Amino acid sequence: MTKAKIGIIGGSGLYKMDALKDVREVEVDTPFGAPSDALIVGTLDGISVAFLPRHGRDHTLLPSELPFRANIYAMKQLGVEYLISASAVGSLKEEAKPLDMVVPDQFIDRTKNRVSTFFGDGIVAHVGFADPVCHQLAGVLADAIASLNLADVTLHRTGTYLCMEGPAFSTKAESNLYRSWGATVIGMTNLPEAKLAREAEIAYATLALVTDYDCWHPDHDNVTVDLVIANLQRNASNAQKVIQETVRRLSENPPISDAHSALKNAILTPMNKVSGATKEKFGVLLQKYL
Numbered sequence: 001m002t003k004a005k006i007g008i009i010g011g012s013g014l015y016k017m018d019a020l021k022d023v024r025e026v027e028v029d030t031p032f033g034a035p036s037d038a039l040i041v042g043t044l045d046g047i048s049v050a051f052l053p054r055h056g057r058d059h060t061l062l063p064s065e066l067p068f069r070a071n072i073y074a075m076k077q078l079g080v081e082y083l084i085s086a087s088a089v090g091s092l093k094e095e096a097k098p099l100d101m102v103v104p105d106q107f108i109d110r111t112k113n114r115v116s117t118f119f120g121d122g123i124v125a126h127v128g129f130a131d132p133v134c135h136q137l138a139g140v141l142a143d144a145i146a147s148l149n150l151a152d153v154t155l156h157r158t159g160t161y162l163c164m165e166g167p168a169f170s171t172k173a174e175s176n177l178y179r180s181w182g183a184t185v186i187g188m189t190n191l192p193e194a195k196l197a198r199e200a201e202i203a204y205a206t207l208a209l210v211t212d213y214d215c216w217h218p219d220h221d222n223v224t225v226d227l228v229i230a231n232l233q234r235n236a237s238n239a240q241k242v243i244q245e246t247v248r249r250l251s252e253n254p255p256i257s258d259a260h261s262a263l264k265n266a267i268l269t270p271m272n273k274v275s276g277a278t279k280e281k282f283g284v285l286l287q288k289y290l
């Protein structure tokens with residue numbers, strides 16, 4: 001099977017990577033169902049990467065419908081060790097303006113309807129999630145953004161991403177509540193991904209692309225899909241430059257990440273008490289602990 005150490009999940013407005021060469025579509029099936037779309041495996045400056053459009057190439061999946069487990073499992077199956085998520089977000093802080101880039105280091109979970117663990121079925125594990133993003137990967141991503149000196153883009157090296165259920169956007173009361181909690185940006189997708197990536201021992205970091213001020217800002221229009229997509233289209237080529245530079249830096253100097261051993265002290269169930277069927281289902285996730 002084609003392998004790639006670096007994975008990219010593209011969100012709203014980023015359905016393909018123009019700079020990818022030697023492109024192949026890989027239909028991956030997983031014990032957790034089919035991913036959002038075929039994975040696109042190709043090379044960026046000669047470096048093998050796997051790309052997946054989170055909502056499908058034609059944006060056919062709601063945030064609540066996303067097959068998060070299949071997406072992360074498929075990346076793991078391809079050998080991905082570093083996963084970069086590009087996502088559209090609303091800003092909850094004045095200083096994070098549309099077109100800015102934020103590299104969140106924290107999440108708040110306001111989802112209601114998501115399966116965000118691989119475990120169960122006779123095997124129990126509790127991974128650490130105090131630091132939900134891989135610090136090293138986030139650093140490489142932030143340094144890549146800084147090195148490009150992109151016009152009109154301010155980099156925010158840290159921030160809290162609040163993950164809401166959607167699909168409707170927030171009410172003003174909710175938006176102001178999240179501001180009072182100190183959240184920096186709001187989106188609908190990254191938290192389940194980050195949890196599952198941690199369980200899959202994949203280092204994960206988010207490139208959050210600010211598209212709007214949600215609905216709290218008195219001097220800006222309330223968020224609409226048109227606004228999100230218009231701003232993302234303005235920024236899509238920047239996002240791809242950032243990803244390309246991050247990939248280049250990662251392949252030159254792949255960082256050591258705690259995420260790569262996240263399950264080491266997390267599994268409570270003795271392996272000899274786990275059924276063969278469950279072990280088989282977990283496949284690549286448990287391989288190294290059997």
Ligand SMILES: CSC[C@H]1O[C@H](OP(=O)(O)O)[C@H](O)[C@@H]1O
Nearest residue numbers: 011012063087088187188189228
């Ligand atoms: C199109 S606006 C709302 C939509 O955009 C974000 O998607 P993604 O995180 O995949 O870039 C947000 O989470 C919502 O799913």
Ligand SMILES: Nc1ncnc2[nH]cnc12
Nearest residue numbers: 088089090186187214223
């Ligand atoms: N304001 C917002 N709320 C939730 N998700 C978003 N994605 C982009 N802008 C958003």
